[in-house]
Amino acid sequence: MGMLAAVEMWVKRDHDAEWKQWESWLDHIATSVKRVNGVTTKVNQPNEGLSNRTPALQIMWDGAKLGITGQEVGKLLLDNDPRIVVAGSSGARGGSMASSVSVVPYQMSAGDEKVVADRIYALLSKPPKIDPPPATPEGQPVSIAGQWELHLEFVRGSVNHALVLEQDGGKLIGTHHGEFASGDLTGTVAANTVRFQSGYGTEGTRVSYQFTGKAEGAKMSGIVALGEYGEARWTAERHQYRTGGRRG
Numbered sequence: 511m512g513m514l515a516a517v518e519m520w521v522k523r524d525h526d527a528e529w530k531q532w533e534s535w536l537d538h539i540a541t542s543v544k545r546v547n548g549v550t551t552k553v554n555q556p557n558e559g560l561s562n563r564t565p566a567l568q569i570m571w572d573g574a575k576l577g578i579t580g581q582e583v584g585k586l587l588l589d590n591d592p593r594i595v596v597a598g599s600s601g602a603r604g605g606s607m608a609s610s611v612s613v614v615p616y617q618m619s620a621g622d623e624k625v626v627a628d629r630i631y632a633l634l635s636k637p638p639k640i641d642p643p644p645a646t647p648e649g650q651p652v653s654i655a656g657q658w659e660l661h662l663e664f665v666r667g668s669v670n671h672a673l674v675l676e677q678d679g680g681k682l683i684g685t686h687h688g689e690f691a692s693g694d695l696t697g698t699v700a701a702n703t704v705r706f707q708s709g710y711g712t713e714g715t716r717v718s719y720q721f722t723g724k725a726e727g728a729k730m731s732g733i734v735a736l737g738e739y740g741e742a743r744w745t746a747e748r749h750q751y752r753t754g755g756r757r758g
Contacts, residue, residue: 573609
């Protein structure tokens with residue numbers, strides 16, 4: 511019955527009017543944030559397909575000049591009230607640092623565009639003081655090669671995944687196995703600090719993960735950034751192989 515109701519609502523919706531409304535909301539946000547010197551915007555149209563059919567506003571700036579990165583903007587928007595979820599990205603620190611956030615309107619209601627516009631403009635025009643990231647720890651990289659049982663804890667709910675890691679000194683490659691799909695991962699290990707990123711396509715969209723954390727013996731834990739889906743806590747335990755056989 512729920513699926514039938516969803517199909518009936520989809521058929522009855524005025525999709526052209528809805529699309530124009532979304533674009534007007536994005537235009538309002540773009541007009542507001544472009545008042546900050548150096549900020550530019552563009553609207554990205556969706557790829558062909560059935561899922562996530564929505565335009566997306568990409569807001570871009572030089573993070574080194576403005577003093578705030580896309581990831582920092584995304585975290586500040588997520589951690590305050592009301593919570594605003596955007597996808598944020600940042601280039602390497604030092605010199606020019608390309609930063610951006612992406613806003614999608616399909617879960618917004620009328621009036622939300624004003625809140626989003628005001629919050630992003632405030633962060634870009636007067637960035638708060640942000641502590642610099644911790645220095646890369648020194649020391650021999652811990653060994654984390656092998657298979658790991660990964661647990662992700664969201665604001666609501668949790669899920670179990672798996673990691674298969676290969677390590678060459680401080681460099682990581684491997685595979686991230688989700689519930690229904692898998693993708694390659696790359697990352698680094700410095701002393702007991704681990705950082706790696708992965709992503710894979712699922713249900714018509716692409717999910718990306720950016721893991722940071724610490725390794726202690728047969729366990730790891732930390733925070734994973736999920737782009738427009740916010741953050742989650744993660745823990746991992748080294749897979750324990752059980753051997754044995756039947757006796758005749």
